Amino acid sequence: MASGLRYGEISGVSVGDAFPDYDAMNAAGVHRASQGGISGGKDGSDSIVVNGGYADDRDAGDEIIYTGQGGRDPNSRTRHVADQKLVLGNAGLKRAYEQRQPVRVIRGSNGAKQYSPPSGYRYDGLYGVTEVWPETRAQDGFRIWRFRLVKLGTATAAAPTSDPDETEDDNVSWTGGRRTSLVKVRRGQRKFRAGLLEKYGLTCAVTGPAPKEVLQAAHLRAFAEHESHKRSEGLLLRSDIHNLFDAGLLAIDTSSNTIVVAPNLRGHATYGPLAGRKLAIPTHLMPDPAALDDHHEAAKSRWLPKI
Incomplete structure (x- = not known):
């Protein structure tokens, strides 16, 4: 010490x-x-x-x-x-x-x-x-x-x-x-991820097919606040995409099932082009739209200039 x-x-x-x-x-x-x-x-x-x-x-x-x-x-x-x-x-x-x-x-x-x-x-x-x-x-x-x-x-x-x-x-x-x-530790996280893998296969909802090793189970509602795993409120995301999603730099517009990125990310060579891209999962497998909308609104609130 x-x-x-x-x-x-x-x-x-x-x-x-x-x-x-x-x-x-x-x-x-x-x-x-x-x-x-x-x-x-x-x-x-x-x-x-x-x-x-x-x-x-x-x-x-x-x-x-x-x-x-x-x-x-x-x-x-x-x-x-x-x-x-x-x-x-x-x-x-x-x-x-x-x-x-x-x-x-x-x-x-x-x-x-x-x-x-x-x-x-x-x-x-x-x-x-x-x-x-x-x-x-x-x-x-x-x-x-x-x-x-x-x-x-x-x-x-x-x-x-x-x-x-x-x-x-x-x-x-x-x-x-x-x-x-x-x-x-988070009890049930492994089962939550396994359930999402069963539902979506080896597919990142944003970027498409990906190795299992880089796919993570993302909660649409913060686990620390709700302490529950709902497959209907989860997505499989590539690790870097998961980080952006959790940070509110990337969200999903349920009106068109497309990706929305934060303004300060739109010029990024890798992530900027994701804006407007259709989700890589079929419509019938979409998670709870209300949870997606809540996440989208919370993300947008962080993009607004501080007064």
């Missing part, structure tokens, strides 16, 4: 405690970084702040997809100017993942509205890093590092395995050295 890191709960700090600024969080010991979103370095990370700093972040309450630090234009949430590297805080979160160390999550008022405090910062409990991966941004081709964090003890999410769709145990245990940690 790195010197100075304080994993787990902090004496005198309870879930829900509010802090007006970074100085107050530093003084309490809940987040020791002076201004960054990740506390720690290459030897580990003990806390993060989720505050809307990166447009790629996704917050579903008990499950967070967190974007690593670096690479972003300091004057823009969306524009990147360089690849992120697996150093400093990014390396620290990867180390926390490898060592199964809990990470304190603090939310700021600029994060997802439904999960964020009205002002300042709020300590929201311990999360485990269950998955780490690099990802290429469709908008500009720069690489970012992504971290999936799951609230310990209450959340349900995919286990960090080489194939997260293949795990359906209630609990998965990792042992390394002297540490053992348990996190809950």
